[in-house]
Amino acid sequence: MKAIVYRDNGGPEVLQLLDRDVPEPGKGEVRVRIAVSGVNPTDWKTRAGATNPKQFDEVTPHLDGAGVIDAVGAGIDPGRIGQRVWLFMATAGRPTGTAAEFTVVAADRAVPLPDEASFDVGASLGVPALTAHRALTVSEHGPSRLRPGALDGKVVLAAGGAGAVGHATIQLARWAGATVISTVSGPEKGRLATAAGAHHIVNYREGNPAAAIRAIAPDGVDIVAEVALGANLALDLAVLRTRGAIATYANDGGKPVHLDVRQNMTLNTRFQFLVLYTVGEEALAAGAEDVAAAVADGAMPVGAEHGLPLVRFPLGRTDEAHRAVEQGAIGKVLVDIPS
Structure with missing residues (x-):
């Protein structure tokens, strides 16, 4: 699969588009085929080393994204395969986020996304x-x-x-x-x-x-x-x-x-x-449940007509996406992942 990775903290230039093995979900996990990855200020600050020291030898960035579950690990209902989901906190304690064709997350970090809600909406939720x-x-x-x-x-x-x-x-x-x-x-x-x-x-x-x-x-x-x-x-x-x-x-x-x-x-x-x-799992779970309810009610649309312009980049230009966020782009910066 194609994935964005970095091995050292630094500017956007440390981001590389490389081939990596498709990950396999473990117990309690799901694998998601990413359609859209969302970029937040915390993503570039983590990459730059402005918050905490880098924890892993190699990192695929981005906490948020949206896509489709294509595999599940032990203990997870196989019926979730094919489910549209939005992801949150994908890189919290893990080296692999959503700036890749596939990522693996704990099952509760993949929240069902209604058919009426676009992947753009899903990737704009999270943080x-x-x-x-x-x-x-x-x-x-x-x-x-x-x-x-x-x-x-x-x-x-x-x-x-x-x-x-x-x-x-x-x-x-x-x-x-x-x-x-x-x-x-x-x-x-x-x-x-x-x-x-x-x-x-x-x-x-x-x-x-x-x-x-x-x-x-x-x-x-x-x-x-x-x-x-x-x-x-x-x-x-x-x-x-x-x-x-x-x-x-x-x-x-x-x-x-x-x-x-x-x-x-x-x-x-x-x-x-x-x-x-550090907000705690209880607060995250409550937030995800309530936000999902708001999405189901159609209360969280995105796009310029809804007050949040979308600024898009392909996966191979994730460095430019990071620069846009660093420079204060108005709206939500998204990275499109090729199918």
């Missing part, structure tokens, strides 16, 4: 959707699971609604019944967040964004899904309701975070820092 799910389910006064009506009466602020996680946050929050506000940096990103389903858009670079958000939500925001905590903390605290939650999954821009302890004591602020690698 963004599960991160968004976690952000929306950590509030002390909110639900631990998502379903229609679970967030009725709640106000969610999706920072950076034009990004992949922001997009998933908007979609899941709206599906669960929340009023969704998204902050954006300009009109084009505002159009994308609106297309994703945000009820209200606030340009944080214009006027008084805190006053604009308070005009929409006079009692404050219940949950903030935050992508740039250092840059946005003052705004978040200005609009957060008492006992509200700020769930942060990134600190884009790298601005240091300084907390006013008295202010947060008075607000009874709940901060939740999150990353999927």
Whole structure:
């Protein structure tokens, strides 16, 4: 089979397209013929060695993807062969991800994908959707699971609604019944967040964004899904309701975070820092189940008309796909795997 591999950390140039043996699934595993591989910032950061030291002599990257199960290992129902699936956390603790014609994962990391949902949708879930799910389910006064009506009466602020996680946050929050506000940096990103389903858009670079958000939500925001905590903390605290939650999954821009302890004591602020690698199997399983339900309801579409433009590359140009993500491409970067 064809696979992208790297043996040393470094820039996108370390990625090579090579022939490798088709893997065989072991006990509790399934083999998936990959149709589309999704690229996330964590994929290039892992390749670059920016997060943790490389664990394996050779790595095939990418946590997320979608395809069809074509073989199962011991203990797995053979009836799953032929099932369309989306994959998440494929390289967590493993050297082989979805940037290949075939990959092997634990059976519970391959989630059924309805026939009505494209492989593009499936490959765009994974990290963004599960991160968004976690952000929306950590509030002390909110639900631990998502379903229609679970967030009725709640106000969610999706920072950076034009990004992949922001997009998933908007979609899941709206599906669960929340009023969704998204902050954006300009009109084009505002159009994308609106297309994703945000009820209200606030340009944080214009006027008084805190006053604009308070005009929409006079009692404050219940949950903030935050992508740039250092840059946005003052705004978040200005609009957060008492006992509200700020769930942060990134600190884009790298601005240091300084907390006013008295202010947060008075607000009874709940901060939740999150990353999927250490969130725990229970949270991952709950997220996968709820996201699958949202997909089945048609609540997670992708494409420019749904607020998430798709930027595509063939497998042999995975290095360019990584560069696109590193350079902040708007939308979801996908790698098409040849059949």
